[in-house]
Amino acid sequence: MKKNFDALSRARAHIQDLHAYVPGEQPQGDGWVKLNTNENPYPPSTRVAEAVAAEVANLRKYPEPTSARLRAAIGERYGLTGQNVIIGNGSDNILDLITRCFVSEPGAGHTVPSYSLYPVVAGMSGQGLVDVDFDRSMTLDVAALAATQAKVFFLTNPNAPTGVAFPQRQIEAALQAIDGLLVVDEAYVDFGGESAASLLQDYENLIVVRTFSKSYSLAGMRVGFALASATVIAVLDRVRDAYNVDRIAQAAALAAFEDTDYFEAQRQKVMATRAETRAALDGFGWFTYPSATNFLFTEPKNAAGESGPEVAADLFDYLKARRVLVRYFPKHPLTCAFIRVTIGTDAEMQAFLTASQSWLNNA
């Protein structure tokens, strides 16, 4: 070696302190009932495959840099224009753009628990986080939210990992109360939440973030979008990579977005399966938060009627040993006694319920 370079010590100070986001486990091998990362159990619209195949012929050429057709289609759907829309390489990309543009002291605001990426994107920009803690009632404390004085507050609605949706009047109250931007992260809203998009007419301090990963079955394609005032979008565009969304992603997302019949049918199917699964969990006597998402957050009780972190961890391990993978968040008092179960196909949910019943019988 003619020249050494100690990369970590030469990185910027906030990078040295950074902890990377840990995505959900992607198990290797076959035979898994995978209910841990909130993927849609159904494939995307068949129009996606057609659109992708048609676009392959154009891959030697750069994409349209602004995703103009997709922006226009999305804007029109929400009674807005393409100037009110930005497309990201996944909604994570958009959360990063928002942070880079607008977050400064005292850091980004967020609720605890919520999406664990917010601390990561804040840290990537050298910013901290200001927490607003939920209690078990999962009531949104609008005054606490405003008191953070965060320049940007990230609010996941419906919440993850609990699945609880906050009513529109609370979102509006938050928009009234805060001085900065409210980012309403609606990754799961299509499964029963009420979108804040209609509030964009009245509130320039609102950004609504959406994704094609869940309700459009395109997690593998990385397309998200945000709706906001044209001036907010124009600022975000300043830090967007000029070609941040590739040709195939633009074409696939547009095809999925325009197949509204398929979208509606799959969404209803997931919600119906959720209702059946929830009824079965109620039958076990487990507390489960009301869900407006494609997952259920449930507090298992063992045969002795006990709940708590050890019980939840035991069920998680029991299920995993039987190749049923759910998600367990041990680190927070509000989550450590629960497991989060993605809504899969009816057969997958039956496998989960059968294994859970077996755990109950064997406890």
Next chain:
Amino acid sequence: MKKNFDALSRARAHIQDLHAYVPGEQPQGDGWVKLNTNENPYPPSTRVAEAVAAEVANLRKYPEPTSARLRAAIGERYGLTGQNVIIGNGSDNILDLITRCFVSEPGAGHTVPSYSLYPVVAGMSGQGLVDVDFDRSMTLDVAALAATQAKVFFLTNPNAPTGVAFPQRQIEAALQAIDGLLVVDEAYVDFGGESAASLLQDYENLIVVRTFSKSYSLAGMRVGFALASATVIAVLDRVRDAYNVDRIAQAAALAAFEDTDYFEAQRQKVMATRAETRAALDGFGWFTYPSATNFLFTEPKNAAGESGPEVAADLFDYLKARRVLVRYFPKHPLTCAFIRVTIGTDAEMQAFLTASQSWLNNA
């Protein structure tokens, strides 16, 4: 409006000052001979379409977050491992990661002229640029480069927009001379340059950046990569979006990368066409830099034997009026008397040469 929000004034100071990157023009309508954005005139390997079609069935699921297979394949090709490789959503994404991790006062170093994205990514992170100016000889001044004391120096090799390649011994001299990181941006190296990748064995302060956009004909797919020490890559991974490269992009890039016969044939074809085009420009009596890229940078002379900014601009306009689109960079004394012409198909180059001859005849 119940709440106004003046987004620009509320953005962070460095964002308010930011000027967005201006990509090359993408003309609307048919009939254009498009020689302005250095796209490959030939489509990607037919294996790409097969790989893409196979991957569509998996789009409901998240991608493998680290692009592990692609990293391993690239690492092996260069006598390295997957830990020496990072995959980006285009190489622009990687330039941004490098900047976020390592650039601080006095800003990023770069040569002038070179890739106009460097000032943009530096500005996105609130950092400035330190210039090292070329003169017409396009000789690399290694001492000037070291004297910038930049924590990161971006060196495009071969240079854009001139096409000039710098010899390996100068790259090594730069690695010796500087204290920080040297980023050798080899977007065009497959068209006749010498890669610095072999220097990675000896220099931990080297990052080699590559793209699938040019030599692999995948500009529309957005895949780039960097080669560096495992410790440098591990730092860059800290600010990489967990799912920055989608399933189809990973599959398409791997298929293109593995079809080495096709890659070699297309690369040779572009270089042969370049030699023929260059000979024709020599026949016009125009000065053209030696090119190790898929473009030529030439200084047109009109029929009266005059050259200069007005002559170059006149030729650019004349060609554009005839739907032959090349690139003109009016803002720098070293570029303003030149046009940059991408190497297209033989027919496209003939159209360019015929129109240029017509311009000469009509001047």
